[in-house]
Amino acid sequence: MALPKALFLMGPTGTGKTDLAIAIAQQVPSYLISVDSALVYRGMDIGTAKPDGDTLARYPHALVDICDPAEPYSVARFLKDAQQQLDLALERGLLPLFVGGTMLYFKALRDGLSRLPAADAGLRAELEARSAEQGWPALHAELERVDPDTAGRLHPNHSARILRALEVWRLTGVPLSEWHSQGNQGGLYARVLPVQIGLIPSRREPLHQRLDQRLGHILEAGLVEEVQLLFERGDLHPNLPSMRSVGYRQTWEFLAGAISAQEMRQRILVATRQLAKRQNTWLNGWPDLQVLDPLAAGGGWRNTADLARDCLKFL
Secondary structure, eight states: OOOOEEEEEEOOTTSOHHHHHHHHHTTSOEEEEEEOTTTTBTTOOTTTTOOOHHHHHHSOEETSSOBOTTSOOOHHHHHHHHHHHHHHHHHTTOEEEEEESOHHHHHHHHHOBOOOOOOOHHHHHHHHHHHHHHOHHHHHHHHHHHOHHHHHTSOTTOHHHHHHHHHHHHHHSSOHHHHHHTOOBOOSTTTSEEEEEEEOOSOHHHHHHHHHHHHHHHHHHTHHHHHHHHHTTSSOOTTSTGGGSTTHHHHHHHHTTSSOHHHHHHHHHHHHHHHHHHHHHHHHTOTTOEEEOOBOTTSSBOOHHHHHHHHHTTO
């Protein structure tokens, strides 16, 4: 039997992926599945440019608003959730349409993940306590002794990855680099015929202008007030994955009195541009990608309906 098709719509932040996905869903019965590491969190609406309530009511997105910001959300959990949503889409005879910009999640959809052990809260707390006392370079030095291949790829202050590598070593006695060498399992591409579309602007400046304008709208819509509510909860801290999201980390620093409002805005803009650059880097090496330029030849941004028609040609 022929495999069912699934559409994977990727692109840098600010390129109109959500609007394009909705335009496609208006023409083909689709099941929208978000591939975004920030949209999973409830109460983080403005800074993530989450579709509004009316839009989500008309065009539901799976994997949006599924966990609290105090709860870390991992790639492994995303892949498990995405597999369940794929099953629902296929059961209902709908086109699975994965849309977003978290490229690590898309890689997991494509390649799967190594069979690594789950996170251990007690061990993590122990390692984080040591880092607070000794500093992350000291833990990086420990990692060099047990897993030099992984340590050589990490900066001494890359806390999250150092923590995970030491955690895997302590739990299994096997270096993380060896786990990775054993290959990955669990990707979705073996179950569907993937149609991969990258919404990639051919020119950088129009995207930068659009990101600047979007940031202005986000700030006017109440980003600071949104983060203030999170800041005042008392159970959140800036090292959580949710609070490390672009826009939230910088606003948290502002609310903590570490930077000015002007510096906050500039840091958010720089971080957003850097995110777009990283996403483009991922996509530039992505195999079997159909590239669509959202920019018109004469300048400006193309009509979303026209882009949707171009996407449908690949289905």
